[in-house]
Amino acid sequence: MIEGIxxxxxxxxxxxxxxxxxxxxxxxxxxxxxxxxPILRKWxxxxxxxxxxxxxxxxxxxSLTAVAEDLVEKAVMVEIDDDIAAVxxxxxxxxxxxxxxxxxxxxxxYENVKKLxxxxxxxxxxxxxxxxxxxRAARGGILADGAxxxxxxxxxxxxxxxxxxxxxxxxxxNIKSSRSKIxxxxxxxxxxxxxxxxxxxxxxxxxxxxxxxGRRLYRFSEIDHMKLFALASRHQGPxxxxxxxxxxxxxxAEKYGFGFRKVAMQNTHLSKKNELLITKNFDxxxxx
Numbered sequence: 001m002i003e004g005i006x007x008x009x010x011x012x013x014x015x016x017x018x019x020x021x022x023x024x025x026x027x028x029x030x031x032x033x034x035x036x037x038p039i040l041r042k043w044x045x046x047x048x049x050x051x052x053x054x055x056x057x058x059x060x061x062x063s064l065t066a067v068a069e070d071l072v073e074k075a076v077m078v079e080i081d082d083d084i085a086a087v088x089x090x091x092x093x094x095x096x097x098x099x100x101x102x103x104x105x106x107x108x109x110y111e112n113v114k115k116l117x118x119x120x121x122x123x124x125x126x127x128x129x130x131x132x133x134x135x136r137a138a139r140g141g142i143l144a145d146g147a148x149x150x151x152x153x154x155x156x157x158x159x160x161x162x163x164x165x166x167x168x169x170x171x172x173x174n175i176k177s178s179r180s181k182i183x184x185x186x187x188x189x190x191x192x193x194x195x196x197x198x199x200x201x202x203x204x205x206x207x208x209x210x211x212x213x214g215r216r217l218y219r220f221s222e223i224d225h226m227k228l229f230a231l232a233s234r235h236q237g238p239x240x241x242x243x244x245x246x247x248x249x250x251x252x253a254e255k256y257g258f259g260f261r262k263v264a265m266q267n268t269h270l271s272k273k274n275e276l277l278i279t280k281n282f283d284x285x286x287x288x
Contacts, residue, residue, distance in 0.1 A: 023037065024068060026171055027059040027135050033207060035263070036242060037065055037278065039285065040205075044071040046284030047238040048205035051076065053196055055189035056208045067181040068174070069115060072203070076183045078192050083131040085186035086121075090128035092184050096176040100169040101131050108151060108163040113137045136162050166208040193231050202237045208227075210244040225249070241278040253278050261285070 021037045031039075040062055044052070054063045054073045056079070063075035079085045081113035090099050106112070117134055137159050175182075185192060189208075196202055200250045208223055225248070232239050233256040245262060253260050259282055262274040277285075 004143050011088055022065070022068075023050060024064040024130060024171060024174065025059040025061045025086075026091070026168060026175075031059050033242065035080075035275075036062065039193045040065060040240075041069070041071065043238070043240055043284055046287075047203060049201050049237060050074065051199070051202045052205060053192070053202055054078065054205050054207075055193055056183075056206060056261045060088065062205055062207070063182060064175060064178070067178045072104070074181055074183065076185065076192075078185045078187065078189050080186070080188055081219070082186065083127060083134075085184070086124050086127035086183045087131050089186065090125050091172055091175050092179045092182055095125050095128070096172050096179075098125060099128055100131075100172045103132065103165050103168050103172075106133070108133075108136075108160050108164070108165075109252075110159050113159060132168070185281060190227065191229075191233065192195065193235070195232070197234050200237045204235045204237060204239040206239070208234060208241075208243070211248055223241070226252060229253065229258070233257055239279060241276075243276045243278060245274040245276050249278075 021034050023034070025032065044066060051073055051074045052063060052066045053076050054060070057063060057077035058079065060077055063077045066072045067075050067182065077088060079088065090096070113133055115132055117137075119130075121130050189206075193204065193206075196204070206228065208225070208228060229252045231242060241253075241258070250260060253276070258278050258280055259284065261277045263277050264274060
């Protein structure tokens, strides 16, 4: 038993090679969960829930992976940021082809990007397209108010260094093929969580804005973390949370009956840090 736990700790202390994880999201998303996918697969395979509820969906890779790999029958994504929500509504509610066409024909340079961002969007489709352009042009993909545009970019290629229209169109088409298995809700996560607390065959995944870094990365960064833990503790199905390694979060996890594991991460500057994996029972992670 001790040897097994030590082996697990060794594995979690090595950063996940995200290059080996299928990239399904349309976003370059700060705080994205590509590193979580191998763990997510193991979690869902152990509990075999019918539905996944992903609150604070953001880039959506958790839900996209769950339905693409048939780990659940249905995924429900919730996001309060209206810009990010516009993208998911456009792709999932019948405007995927139009969005793909706009992406294909857009000439991505500094002048065109600035002009597009400066123009207020007239409808959901316009807002979705504008959000994708901003996300690809912004430093680190940050969509928070005041975020600047990329200058040097990848390998000194400037603002267009993260613009891959063919890749984005391919991902849009892949999401479109799974859209019958995805429901999207724009709004506050708390009432949606509360509405599903009794569902034992529903897995709840929570990746909220982090206590410290969230203020810099997201428009809607202020949430009641204690209320979130209190609600999550009442969920009758499997529940998994991810958070930054912070003493306040460790305190709340222990207060509401959760355990935690530290998972090694490597950020865009190649510096290592830990994130917290939080749940009530880690038997599924520790078994082969």
